[in-house]
Amino acid sequence: MRGRDLIRLWAVPILLAGIALAFDAADRRVPFSVLASGALDEVAHLVTGALGMLALACFIDAPRRYYVAGLIASVAIDLDHIPLYLGLGNPDQRPVTHSLTTVLVIVVAAALSPRHRAVLAGAATGLLIHFARDIAEGSPGVRMLWPLQNTAWTATSRWFLGMIIALTVVRLILATAGIPRTRIRLFQPPAPARSSSCPIVPAAPADRDPDPEAAEPDREGASETSCT
Numbered sequence: 001m002r003g004r005d006l007i008r009l010w011a012v013p014i015l016l017a018g019i020a021l022a023f024d025a026a027d028r029r030v031p032f033s034v035l036a037s038g039a040l041d042e043v044a045h046l047v048t049g050a051l052g053m054l055a056l057a058c059f060i061d062a063p064r065r066y067y068v069a070g071l072i073a074s075v076a077i078d079l080d081h082i083p084l085y086l087g088l089g090n091p092d093q094r095p096v097t098h099s100l101t102t103v104l105v106i107v108v109a110a111a112l113s114p115r116h117r118a119v120l121a122g123a124a125t126g127l128l129i130h131f132a133r134d135i136a137e138g139s140p141g142v143r144m145l146w147p148l149q150n151t152a153w154t155a156t157s158r159w160f161l162g163m164i165i166a167l168t169v170v171r172l173i174l175a176t177a178g179i180p181r182t183r184i185r186l187f188q189p190p191a192p193a194r195s196s197s198c199p200i201v202p203a204a205p206a207d208r209d210p211d212p213e214a215a216e217p218d219r220e221g222a223s224e225t226s227c228t
């Protein structure tokens with residue numbers, strides 16, 4: 001791997017990690033207001049989601065729409081706070097849509113809808129990353145097991161720091177070392193049967209791996225691809 005590629009490979013995860021930690025730290029220090037806190041919090045959520053997706057992309061080869069849905073879900077779930085800001089619901093707790101129940105509903109929908117499976121799976125992944133950060137924000141926590149349990153899960157800022165470091169290190173080490181050698185191919189159409197009279201047409205680049213660092217020649221039809 002050339003030095004220039006190596007710098008690019010390291011720059012993005014480290015930049016995302018720095019932004020996540022900086023915005024998280026600012027969010028914890030700025031007195032709460034919907035606009036200021038919301039902006040700081042959502043930027044931290046977005047870059048945390050991006051970092052999580054980069055780490056995940058070392059193991060899976062999914063279409064671009066999977067990653068886009070994950071990034072959108074990693075911030076859009078907070079729209080469920082709007083009723084609270086309008087005076088509806090308990091302001092001392094996050095809405096119950098911040099729970100694994102929402103993830104379960106989306107997973108079931110994905111299982112029932114092959115056509116939208118990649119988007120829904122990406123959304124479920126984005127929600128899990130979002131909830132992990134919300135838990136690390138401390139009180140009021142996240143009622144992950146609602147309605148089975150009403151206990152809010154909380155963790156300290158060290159959890160968030162550890163999470164960011166872990167995602168960054170995983171991405172840097174695996175992408176630099178080129179391991180795992182193969183990635184699990186998800187949500188892709190089955191490979192067409194090879195035939196001398198029917199050449200394989202490569203997939204459109206727009207719906208391939210969104211990870212610019214992991215970009216590689218299209219190999220539609222392969223069951224697994226490399227992490228670079």
Ligand SMILES: [Zn+2]
Binds near residue numbers: 078
């Ligand atoms: Zn949230």
